[in-house]
Amino acid sequence: MRKKKIFLVDDDELIVMIFATSLRAEGYEVRAETTTDDIVNKIRSWFPDIILLDVNLPGMSGIEILKELKGFRAHIIMLTADDSAETAVKAMKLGAADYVTKPFNMEEVKIVIRNCLEKMRLEQEVEHLRKISCEYFEKEMVGESEMIRDLREKIERLAEARVPSILITGESGTGKEVVARNIHRLMYESECVPRREPFVAVNCAALPEHLLESELFGAERGAFTDAKADRKGVFELANGGTILLDEIGEMNPGLQSKLLRVLEERVVRRIGGKEDMPVEVTVIATTNKNLSQAMKNGEFRNDLFFRLSTFYLHVPPLRERKDDIPLLARYFLSYFCRRYNRKAIQKFSEEAEKCLVSYNWPGNIRELKNVVERLVVLENAAEILPRHLPHWLSAQSPAGNAPLDQYFVLPEGGISLEDLEKSLIVQALTRANHNQTLAAKLLNMSYYALRYQIKKLKLEQEEGEEVEESIK
Numbered sequence: 372m373r374k375k376k377i378f379l380v381d382d383d384e385l386i387v388m389i390f391a392t393s394l395r396a397e398g399y400e401v402r403a404e405t406t407t408d409d410i411v412n413k414i415r416s417w418f419p420d421i422i423l424l425d426v427n428l429p430g431m432s433g434i435e436i437l438k439e440l441k442g443f444r445a446h447i448i449m450l451t452a453d454d455s456a457e458t459a460v461k462a463m464k465l466g467a468a469d470y471v472t473k474p475f476n477m478e479e480v481k482i483v484i485r486n487c488l489e490k491m492r493l494e495q496e497v498e499h500l501r502k503i504s505c506e507y508f509e510k511e512m513v514g515e516s517e518m519i520r521d522l523r524e525k526i527e528r529l530a531e532a533r534v535p536s537i538l539i540t541g542e543s544g545t546g547k548e549v550v551a552r553n554i555h556r557l558m559y560e561s562e563c564v565p566r567r568e569p570f571v572a573v574n575c576a577a578l579p580e581h582l583l584e585s586e587l588f589g590a591e592r593g594a595f596t597d598a599k600a601d602r603k604g605v606f607e608l609a610n611g612g613t614i615l616l617d618e619i620g621e622m623n624p625g626l627q628s629k630l631l632r633v634l635e636e637r638v639v640r641r642i643g644g645k646e647d648m649p650v651e652v653t654v655i656a657t658t659n660k661n662l663s664q665a666m667k668n669g670e671f672r673n674d675l676f677f678r679l680s681t682f683y684l685h686v687p688p689l690r691e692r693k694d695d696i697p698l699l700a701r702y703f704l705s706y707f708c709r710r711y712n713r714k715a716i717q718k719f720s721e722e723a724e725k726c727l728v729s730y731n732w733p734g735n736i737r738e739l740k741n742v743v744e745r746l747v748v749l750e751n752a753a754e755i756l757p758r759h760l761p762h763w764l765s766a767q768s769p770a771g772n773a774p775l776d777q778y779f780v781l782p783e784g785g786i787s788l789e790d791l792e793k794s795l796i797v798q799a800l801t802r803a804n805h806n807q808t809l810a811a812k813l814l815n816m817s818y819y820a821l822r823y824q825i826k827k828l829k830l831e832q833e834e835g836e837e838v839e840e841s842i843k
């Protein structure tokens with residue numbers, strides 16, 4: 372284990388010598404300074420665990436140094452003269468962890484240091500536990516709507532049967548990955564044994580074809596110019612567990628047929644390799660594409676589709692299970708309050724929940740989660756009211772069902788319809804983070820109709836094809 376580091380600042384050379392010798396003998400790494408020249412920087416750049424700081428120093432008092440170190444992670448122990456109890460109290464108020472008084476009893480100093488280190492260890496442990504419980508939160512599948520219950524039941528059945536492959540479809544942000552992780556958890560995790568089987572996710576849209584191939588199947592040394600060593604592919608890495616092929620609809624047909632071979636024969640061969648290796652993995656593929664359409668267009672192989680879709684799950688969009696919106700919103704609220712250690716916000720007002728429910732959430736659960744995270748970080752009100760919500764949400768209710776002419780009133784001097792259209796399209800694109808599929812939904816038009824309008828209104832300079840789907 373790394374030696375704990377103690378930084379000592381005292382102008383009394385004798386004290387420095389005694390402290391340094393006896394603390395080093397205890398196994399600590401010690402650095403000492405007898406002047407205050409550039410002291411704050413010296414302390415910060417050495418990353419000590421504990422700082423022993425004399426109160427009476429020439430040039431700059433210990434209290435001033437303490438103030439400058441506010442927020443620094445090390446614990447500070449003040450060294451004070453007997454008659455300055457008042458100063459010690461002040462120091463504690465300013466964030467010092469403890470103090471010892473002169474004349475020093477070395478044993479007492481050692482005990483104070485040990486207690487401080489123990490306190491730090493406990494603090495770190497609490498932080499660690501908080502993180503772990505947050506990670507657990509990430510996998511939780513919240514929802515009590517009919518659709519989610521039905522999905523949960525199917526997940527349980529598929530996991531129990533240990534089916535070899537599953538296809539999960541659904542719009543972006545609906546929770547396909549959460550479903551995949553739940554299947555994995557149910558398949559391999561028993562109540563008392565922590566999960567050891569690997570879960571490896573690969574995003575098929577994120578890598579160019581040749582890289583994706585070596586990522587999936589691995590490569591032998593020299594298989595291509597930059598393959599300097601044998602490399603395991605994710606099928607090998609996930610052996611015994613689950614592999615998640617995210618956005619399978621983006622995989623090119625050549626690679627699709629290689630994948631089909633793995634699924635049928637349950638063996639992989641590294642690129643440039645001569646031997647087949649048996650693999651025992653559950654393959655879960657996800658897509659937000661319409662694969663039937665992709666098959667018609669010749670972009671997705673029929674045989675792979677039929678192989679994958681024997682067991683098929685659909686995750687419905689959030690707007691089709693509005694009952695779950697308040698549950699999810701409350702869940703994310705408590706999650707982010709915990710994660711950011713924010714205690715101010717307690718709940719959504721009834722009106723605010725109505726706004727959340729009446730919005731149609733084109734970005735689904737991910738969008739809802741982001742909205743709540745933003746509120747937790749930026750708002751301080753005990754109760755979230757409609758006015759705290761992003762304006763496109765608060766405009767929903769009760770006016771959400773109001774006739775259009777209550778919102779858009781034609782100005783006295785008239786308006787250019789084309790300019791208005793342009794402006795609304797730009798606003799929709801901005802709100803959808805330039806994801807044209809989502810922007811089209813906001814405008815209640817098809818993706819192709821939006822592409823057509825972007826072209827017609829000459830907006831395409833800013834909105835090239837390549838930005839489409841790039842932000843998820």
Ligand SMILES: Nc1ncnc2c1ncn2[C@@H]1O[C@H](COP(=O)(O)OP(=O)(O)OP(=O)(O)O)[C@@H](O)[C@H]1O
Nearest residue numbers: 509511512513543544545546547548549736737843
């Ligand atoms: N039922 C749920 N309960 C709680 N959180 C959820 C639920 N479903 C999804 N989430 C959260 O919403 C976010 C998006 O989910 P996920 O990544 O699974 O979506 P996805 O369908 O895979 O999206 P994409 O198609 O963009 O990859 C994640 O942060 C996830 O933790």
Ligand SMILES: [Mg+2]
Nearest residue numbers: 547548617657
């Ligand atoms: Mg995903």
